[in-house]
Amino acid sequence: MKIAVLGGDGFVGWPTSLHLSDQGHEVHILDNLSRRWIDTELGVQSLTPMDSIQERTRIWHQETGRRIRFHLLDLAKDYERLKQWLLEIRPDAVIHFAEQRAAPYSMKTDRHKVYTVDNNVSATHNLLSALVETEIDAHLIHLGTMGVYGYSTVGAAIPEGYLPVGIETIGGETVEQEILYPTRPGSIYHMTKSLDQILFQFYAQNDGLRITDLHQGIVWGTHTEQTRRHVQLVNRFDYDGDYGTVLNRFLIQAAIGYPLTVHGTGGQTRAFIHIQDSVRCIELALNDGPKRGDRVKIFNQMTETHRVRDLANLVSELTGAKVAWLPNPRKEAAENELVVKNDQFLALGLDPITLRAGLLEEVVDVAKKYAYRVDRSRIPCVSAWTREIAQRVERDPEHRGLKSA
Numbered sequence: 001m002k003i004a005v006l007g008g009d010g011f012v013g014w015p016t017s018l019h020l021s022d023q024g025h026e027v028h029i030l031d032n033l034s035r036r037w038i039d040t041e042l043g044v045q046s047l048t049p050m051d052s053i054q055e056r057t058r059i060w061h062q063e064t065g066r067r068i069r070f071h072l073l074d075l076a077k078d079y080e081r082l083k084q085w086l087l088e089i090r091p092d093a094v095i096h097f098a099e100q101r102a103a104p105y106s107m108k109t110d111r112h113k114v115y116t117v118d119n120n121v122s123a124t125h126n127l128l129s130a131l132v133e134t135e136i137d138a139h140l141i142h143l144g145t146m147g148v149y150g151y152s153t154v155g156a157a158i159p160e161g162y163l164p165v166g167i168e169t170i171g172g173e174t175v176e177q178e179i180l181y182p183t184r185p186g187s188i189y190h191m192t193k194s195l196d197q198i199l200f201q202f203y204a205q206n207d208g209l210r211i212t213d214l215h216q217g218i219v220w221g222t223h224t225e226q227t228r229r230h231v232q233l234v235n236r237f238d239y240d241g242d243y244g245t246v247l248n249r250f251l252i253q254a255a256i257g258y259p260l261t262v263h264g265t266g267g268q269t270r271a272f273i274h275i276q277d278s279v280r281c282i283e284l285a286l287n288d289g290p291k292r293g294d295r296v297k298i299f300n301q302m303t304e305t306h307r308v309r310d311l312a313n314l315v316s317e318l319t320g321a322k323v324a325w326l327p328n329p330r331k332e333a334a335e336n337e338l339v340v341k342n343d344q345f346l347a348l349g350l351d352p353i354t355l356r357a358g359l360l361e362e363v364v365d366v367a368k369k370y371a372y373r374v375d376r377s378r379i380p381c382v383s384a385w386t387r388e389i390a391q392r393v394e395r396d397p398e399h400r401g402l403k404s405a
């Protein structure tokens with residue numbers, strides 16, 4: 001297949017591009033390199049030294065003989081060029097990762113909120129509109145998030161995108177209908193993914209676009225089979241308070257002797273998936289696309305759920321790291337239950353990689369290798385969900401202590 005990977009320079013986009021290229025697909029990366037600009041804005045860098053995208057694709061060709069083409073284009077801003085590009089490439093499938101993906105970054109200031117909404121919603125809508133206009137019948141796969149469902153304290157199993165409901169008709173009968181699971185996003189970023197869902201529903205229904213939306217959990221790990229092949233193919237690894245995600249942060253904190261930064265009681269339960277499974281799921285979804293006229297196909301792309309404090313305890317037992325209990329900069333349920341259905345990927349043959357010591361240690365080893373690149377002052381999460389929370393966090397002695405750790 002000819003596959004366009006939008007956002008192919010990012011944390012999941014890069015290993016996905018390599019994985020699909022390795023399988024013999026013709027891969028085209030389209031990216032505006034915004035993640036690299038945001039690193040510059042925040043004054044942080046990936047823990048792993050990352051080469052330019054051109055250099056990465058050169059090494060991939062040198063190692064495998066396969067070519068991945070890179071196209072510099074801003075999906076949210078260059079609508080006309082996007083149409084031309086699609087007409088030139090005529091992809092069979094488009095994988096859409098090209099959105100600002102960090103919740104703390106999206107909540108930093110009003111400017112970051114505006115940027116995240118403008119960027120994410122425009123990127124998705126431009127793509128949908130361009131597919132209709134160019135009449136390219138590509139299978140669109142979007143990387144969405146588990147966070148659109150919200151986190152209830154009840155713990156009812158979350159179905160894969162659709163919720164069956166009984167609705168009373170005017171005649172007094174009850175009819176069964178499946179509706180999009182009501183969203184309850186917890187950040188501006190997660191809200192943009194909820195908006196995406198409505199856009200997808202509309203374009204599938206109105207124009208017959210073939211769309212798969214993957215509701216992914218928190219990714220952990222760093223290497224995949226392909227990124228291991230050469231030091232310059234290494235994936236990015238974010239550890240800072242905005243882009244680093246919880247388990248990878250705990251592992252790198254353990255590697256450099258920094259207390260594990262648990263927010264609140266650590267009672268938040270979240271869905272997780274290893275990066276290797278993430279790229280495998282995308283391949284499985286690619287080969288099982290909806291037909292024209294079908295509703296949007298939604299998968300829950302996660303393999304297990306864990307409570308934040310259990311993860312901290314696990315990493316602490318494994319490495320001897322101390323745990324710091326910090327005031328939570330987010331507005332979120334202090335404790336929640338989470339049960340998620342992921343039957344569709346299991347039925348397609350996914351054999352989940354679960355959290356086991358070997359793989360956790362691999363991440364700690366990578367972190368130790370590059371520990372000299374870590375700026376400890378960038379570890380605390382400083383983006384607060386409201387002004388009031390920001391003041392409370394700043395006043396907290398534990399937070400202040402960590403900031404100067």
Ligand SMILES: O=c1ccn([C@@H]2O[C@H](COP(=O)(O)OP(=O)(O)O[C@H]3O[C@H](CS(=O)(=O)O)[C@@H](O)[C@H](O)[C@H]3O)[C@@H](O)[C@H]2O)c(=O)[nH]1
Nearest residue numbers: 101102103145146147216217218245246261262263268308
């Ligand atoms: O040092 C930390 C960092 C986070 N947390 C807590 O860990 C939980 C998860 O935070 P996270 O930063 O790992 O994940 P999140 O902000 O939800 O976002 C990440 O995970 C999402 C999947 S999910 O969470 O919606 O399932 C993806 O969509 C996003 O792109 C990705 O950045 C939160 O309760 C947070 O308060 C800590 O206790 N300590």
